[in-house]
Amino acid sequence: MNVLIIFxxxxxxxxxGVMKDLAAKTMRDNGHVVKVSDLxxxxxxxxxxxxxxxxxxxxxxxxxxxxxxxASGTGSFTEDIRDEMKKVEWADLLIFQFPLWWxxxxxxxxxxxxxxxxxxxxxxxxxxxxxETGLLRGKKAILSFTTGAVKDAYSKNGPHGDINELLKYIxxxxxxxxxxxxxxxxxxxxxxxxxxxxxxxxLERYKxxxxxx
Amino acid sequence: MNVLIIFxxxxxxxxxGVMKDLAAKTMRDNGHVVKVSDLxxxxxxxxxxxxxxxxxxxxxxxxxxxxxxxASGTGSFTEDIRDEMKKVEWADLLIFQFPLWWxxxxxxxxxxxxxxxxxxxxxxxxxxxxxETGLLRGKKAILSFTTGAVKDAYSKNGPHGDINELLKYIxxxxxxxxxxxxxxxxxxxxxxxxxxxxxxxxLERYKxxxxxx
Numbered sequence: 431m432n433v434l435i436i437f438x439x440x441x442x443x444x445x446x447g448v449m450k451d452l453a454a455k456t457m458r459d460n461g462h463v464v465k466v467s468d469l470x471x472x473x474x475x476x477x478x479x480x481x482x483x484x485x486x487x488x489x490x491x492x493x494x495x496x497x498x499x500x501a502s503g504t505g506s507f508t509e510d511i512r513d514e515m516k517k518v519e520w521a522d523l524l525i526f527q528f529p530l531w532w533x534x535x536x537x538x539x540x541x542x543x544x545x546x547x548x549x550x551x552x553x554x555x556x557x558x559x560x561x562e563t564g565l566l567r568g569k570k571a572i573l574s575f576t577t578g579a580v581k582d583a584y585s586k587n588g589p590h591g592d593i594n595e596l597l598k599y600i601x602x603x604x605x606x607x608x609x610x611x612x613x614x615x616x617x618x619x620x621x622x623x624x625x626x627x628x629x630x631x632x633l634e635r636y637k638x639x640x641x642x643x
Numbered sequence: 644m645n646v647l648i649i650f651x652x653x654x655x656x657x658x659x660g661v662m663k664d665l666a667a668k669t670m671r672d673n674g675h676v677v678k679v680s681d682l683x684x685x686x687x688x689x690x691x692x693x694x695x696x697x698x699x700x701x702x703x704x705x706x707x708x709x710x711x712x713x714a715s716g717t718g719s720f721t722e723d724i725r726d727e728m729k730k731v732e733w734a735d736l737l738i739f740q741f742p743l744w745w746x747x748x749x750x751x752x753x754x755x756x757x758x759x760x761x762x763x764x765x766x767x768x769x770x771x772x773x774x775e776t777g778l779l780r781g782k783k784a785i786l787s788f789t790t791g792a793v794k795d796a797y798s799k800n801g802p803h804g805d806i807n808e809l810l811k812y813i814x815x816x817x818x819x820x821x822x823x824x825x826x827x828x829x830x831x832x833x834x835x836x837x838x839x840x841x842x843x844x845x846l847e848r849y850k851x852x853x854x855x856x
Binding site: 440441443444470476477478479480491492493494495531532533534535536537538540541543544547555560561578589590591595596598599600602603604607622 | 653654656657683689690691692693704705706707708744745746747748749750751753754756757760768773774791802803804808809811812813815816817820835
């Protein structure tokens, strides 16, 4: 299958970078074709703005959702957005690899969703195409991330609360909204507090999971 | 009191822009002092990276959380980050004004949190300063946002689920984590689907709420 890894960590030698490389190698060893969008490496523009459109529907007021729908029809997104859309169209599986910052994606990945999962491309507000009729149906996605805090801190009685509640919301309202089938997330909790041996074990577990995809 | 409005919409004449201006005017009319961080207007850098630091603790590998803690001690954040930190320190109340994109902030505002709510400034991982001991305690915050979908779509049985579940998580793990006291959010659901009269009513309701702060 065709696999797109969307990678969002500023340090290539971080654990997230290691996970991205391990996923790419494992997938390739299993005969899959892999592309990587290294958002930091690409200096991906994080901010959705007027400059995303080579042609405007309405020059008097900038409505992102209306301009995205128009650009999806006329092909007037800037090249960086079109390149990412082509990769998404090509892919059977999207792997998002990132550190959880402020209970969400790093801004550069949030901006990837803001700009690439555009109205008319990932969903269609004018034709009510969401969820079961989302425009990315038939493809799969998986969130793969690290956290700063340990696992217990993200439990129901931990200081940060049950992370599954958050994930349920993100998965449903971002990924499933576009029709993607979402596989259960891969998380390494608190790796910076782990021994090297424990991190190695976690990477083995990670590799097994990637192998099973 | 000192009020900082953090505004994140690419169109100054959007409803979000109108809400920001109305909040600023209402607050000033009530004798408060208001500053506005217009993130799009300022071309605020959304992406946390190595360039955020004028001096590094470790040049061999870039760990954001470690470099932030170091920069908080040595004052080696770049000027744009220091300017925002000074405004946060000055403020008694933070108002975040934004459109909900993909059930979260626009990337430019997510990046503001990634970069400004830094380790050693908003919390301290080395001294376990979170929540009750968060470094921004004594200040208040409020989320003020618009949604694309109508209110019913964000109810328990609506397609997007109960938005309060999401908000609870964001509020607790981002704002309360830093010690901020968080007031209940202000939301205008689905304004693009409303009549002009209904939008006017919503703005009246908004002004009343701002008056009560």
